[in-house]
Amino acid sequence: MSEEIELTGQIVKHYGSDKGMLIPMMQDLQAECGYLPIGHLRCLAERLDVPLSRLYSVATFYSSFRLAPKGAHDVTLCMGTVCYLKGSPMILEAISREFNVEAGGTTADRLFSLQAVNCVGACALAPVMVVDGKYYDGVTPQSAIEIIQAFPCEEETAEPSAKEGAK
Amino acid sequence: MPTVTIDGQKVRIKKGLTVLDAAKKAGIWIPTLCYHPAVASEASCRLCMVELDRGDWRQLITACNYPVRQDIVVYVSSERAEKARRGVMELLLARAPESRELAALACRMGVEKTHYPSVTESQRNCILCGLCVSVCEQVIGRAAIGFAGRGAERTVAAPFRQASEDCIGCGACAAVCPVGTIKIRLHKDEREIEISPFKSRAKMVLCERCGMPMYSGQVSREAMSKVKIGRKAFTEYLRLCPKCRRTETAERFASVPVRRE
Numbered sequence: 483m484s485e486e487i488e489l490t491g492q493i494v495k496h497y498g499s500d501k502g503m504l505i506p507m508m509q510d511l512q513a514e515c516g517y518l519p520i521g522h523l524r525c526l527a528e529r530l531d532v533p534l535s536r537l538y539s540v541a542t543f544y545s546s547f548r549l550a551p552k553g554a555h556d557v558t559l560c561m562g563t564v565c566y567l568k569g570s571p572m573i574l575e576a577i578s579r580e581f582n583v584e585a586g587g588t589t590a591d592r593l594f595s596l597q598a599v600n601c602v603g604a605c606a607l608a609p610v611m612v613v614d615g616k617y618y619d620g621v622t623p624q625s626a627i628e629i630i631q632a633f634p635c636e637e638e639t640a641e642p643s644a645k646e647g648a649k
Numbered sequence: 650m651p652t653v654t655i656d657g658q659k660v661r662i663k664k665g666l667t668v669l670d671a672a673k674k675a676g677i678w679i680p681t682l683c684y685h686p687a688v689a690s691e692a693s694c695r696l697c698m699v700e701l702d703r704g705d706w707r708q709l710i711t712a713c714n715y716p717v718r719q720d721i722v723v724y725v726s727s728e729r730a731e732k733a734r735r736g737v738m739e740l741l742l743a744r745a746p747e748s749r750e751l752a753a754l755a756c757r758m759g760v761e762k763t764h765y766p767s768v769t770e771s772q773r774n775c776i777l778c779g780l781c782v783s784v785c786e787q788v789i790g791r792a793a794i795g796f797a798g799r800g801a802e803r804t805v806a807a808p809f810r811q812a813s814e815d816c817i818g819c820g821a822c823a824a825v826c827p828v829g830t831i832k833i834r835l836h837k838d839e840r841e842i843e844i845s846p847f848k849s850r851a852k853m854v855l856c857e858r859c860g861m862p863m864y865s866g867q868v869s870r871e872a873m874s875k876v877k878i879g880r881k882a883f884t885e886y887l888r889l890c891p892k893c894r895r896t897e898t899a900e901r902f903a904s905v906p907v908r909r910e
């Protein structure tokens with residue numbers, strides 16, 4: 483609790499308590515916490531004397547804000563025209579089904595967050611999947627799942643339970 | 650005072666009032682949904698479109714928020730205006746296929762059915778007019794609900810889609826919703842009022858005489874804090890439900906000795 487008050491206090495002070503700077507404040511909060519925790523948003527709303535419903539509207543309007551913590555890995559699937567034509571919807575469906583996660587969501591075990599974006603600017607490699615900044619080309623539903631399934635092995639020592647959760 | 654000519658009929662209204670005000674004065678009906686005199690006009694439903702004469706061309710405008718500044722000529726029942734409004738109505742019907750209020754309005758406009766597919770379950774029946782959001786913020790001063798998401802996923806919701814702590818259970822949102830999406834549910838056993846679909850609940854005050862739940866306790870506290878004069882009379886007024894108030898008044902009258910001739 484006190485951490486929430488302290489952090490939001492710092493952020494608000496940094497912008498001179500200006501309500502008009504709500505979005506930059508929320509961006510800073512997200513940069514600190516990795517997402518926008520409910521408690522922090524409540525604190526922020528109170529401090530700025532802005533209704534919580536307004537903060538929620540802003541948080542859900544911009545796709546760059548997230549209300550739930552991110553997964554350990556970032557999986558970005560390109561849905562641009564070329565990738566789309568070369569089958570990325572099928573890949574998305576396969577990933578969603580296999581790991582029970584929707585585009586824009588995070589797996590229950592926080593192994594990875596899945597994002598479907600409009601174009602990653604690598605059409606020649608279509609269909610493209612980007613994992614933690616690394617580009618994979620010519621992905622198929624099968625290979626996409628294999629790539630993701632390979633994560634836990636790298637971190638077996640750090641997160642022994644992650645592998646089971648992913649299945 | 651500028652003159653507004655609506656379908657050939659002339660009315661003079663105060664500068665700054667809207668085309669809708671002028672039409673009302675002229676006795677001409679324009680369908681509206683998102684317009685409510687208690688809140689600022691957002692012109693979000695687009696149902697009140699009429700044609701404005703611009704000399705060599707005509708423009709579709711929303712009557713509910715178009716301010717009259719000089720003499721203007723508008724057409725409410727021109728073919729284009731009617732077609733535009735009916736088109737909007739068809740879209741709205743697809744959004745709120747179960748609303749009786751909307752169906753009645755559509756009928757009055759001569760729209761029988763919609764050619765558009767209905768929207769998904771989660772967005773059912775809300776036309777996103779924003780009246781509930783405005784009334785909660787501008788009139789009640791709570792802003793317990795707001796818009797969430799965007800594009801096709803836009804909905805009206807309380808923060809985090811949980812019961813809102815800011816909600817006092819007044820039911821103003823339910824009262825203004827033009828399509829009957831927001832409902833007040835009474836949970837008599839728990840003495841609670843629920844505002845559906847926002848899940849917020851508030852404890853109710855009971856009638857001192859018959860024990861019927863009357864209104865949310867927070868609403869009465871809020872109301873009391875705003876009453877400046879006649880506080881005592883108001884407190885007295887809040888004590889009983891309308892029925893018991895009538896009974897009590899009647900009893901009081903009955904107990905007054907009557908002078909007989």
Ligand code: SF4
Nearest residue numbers: 775776778779781826
């Ligand atoms: S719930 Fe009713 S009042 Fe609120 S935006 Fe939807 S249609 Fe309008």
Ligand code: FES
Nearest residue numbers: 692694695697713
């Ligand atoms: S009533 Fe005018 S736009 Fe809704």
